[in-house]
Amino acid sequence: MRPSLWIPVVLVVLFGLLGSVYVVREGHTAIVLNLGKVVRSDIGPGLHFKWPLVETARVFDARPQVLPADSERYLTSERKDVSVDFFVIWQIRDARAFFRATAGDERAAIDRLDPIIKDAVRNEINARTLSQVVSGERGKIAGSQLDIINKGAETLGVRIVDLRIKQIDLPTDSKVIEDVYNRMRAQRRQVASKLRAEGEEQANTIRALADRDQNVIVAEAERDAQKLRGEGDAESARIYGLAANADPSFFAFQRSLEAYRESFKDGDAVIVLDKDDPFLQYMRSDR
Secondary structure: OOHHHHHHHHHHHHHHHHHOEEEEOOOEEEEEEEOOEEEEEEEOOEEEEOOOOOEEEEEEEOOOEEEEOOOEEEEOOOOOEEEEEEEEEEEEOOHHHHHHHHOOOHHHHHHHHHHHHHHHHHHHHHOOOHHHHHOOOHHHHHHOOHHHHHHHHHHHOEEEEEEEEEEEEOOOOOOHHHHHHHHHHHHHHHHHHHHHHHHHHHHHHHHHHHHHHHHHHHHHHHHHHHHHHHHHHHHHHHHHHHHHHHOHHHHHHHHHHHHHHHHOOOOOOOOOOOOOOHHHOOOOOOO
C-alpha cells in the first residue's frame, strides 16, 4: 500500500483511540452520554473508555465546595430586623440527577439552591426571638434545617454538607440597635439596683450584729463592774468593821470628823442644833 493511502487510515485510527479515552481525576465524577442520553453515571476516578463520536463524557467536581451567600435581612418572632451572613458547603452526590436538573451547569445549580437555603434560614430566624438569635444558638439554627434543605437539594443531585452562620448583625438603619441598647441599659440598672439592695441588706445585718455585740459587751462590762463595786464595798465594810472593832472610840472620832468635814465643806453652812446634841460631842471644850 502506498504511503498516501495508509497515512489517513492511521490518523483516523489515532483520533478514534484518542476520542475513546477519558480520565476522571481524584475527587471528580463523570457521566457518559450516548447521543445526549445518559447511559453511565457516577464513574469514579481513573482511565475510562467510551465509544468515539457517539458517546461523550462529562466530568464534574464532586469535592465539597463553598457556596458563599450575601448578607440577608430577616425578621425575628418579635418582628425585629437582623442581618445574617452565612455560607454553605455542598457537593455533587448524584451526577445523573445533577446533569438532568442543571445540564451540568454549576451556576444553575447554585441559583436553584440559593432560595431553598434562604427560605430555610428565614424560617428558623422567624421562629426565634432576637435574644435567641444573637445568643449561642447559631449551631441549632443551621443544623436544624439541613434535612429540610437536603430534601429540596436532592432533586438537583447535590447534598448540603454543612451550613454555617458567620455573623449576625443588627442593621444600622433600624431601631433595633437602639432597642437593644435600651434593653441592655435596663438590665444593667436592674443588676445594679439588685447589688445595691443586697449590699444595703448586708450592711444592715452587719450593723445589727455590731449593735447587738456592743450591747452585750456593755451589759457584761456593767455586770462585771457592779460585781467588782459590790465586792469592793463589801471589802471596804469588812475593813471598816475590823478597824471599828479594834478601837471603837477612835473609829467614832474619825467618823465624826468626816461628818464635820462633809457638813461644813462649803464654809457657809449653818446648822442649828441643841448644845447637848451628840453630833457636837467632839466640839465641846470639855472634851
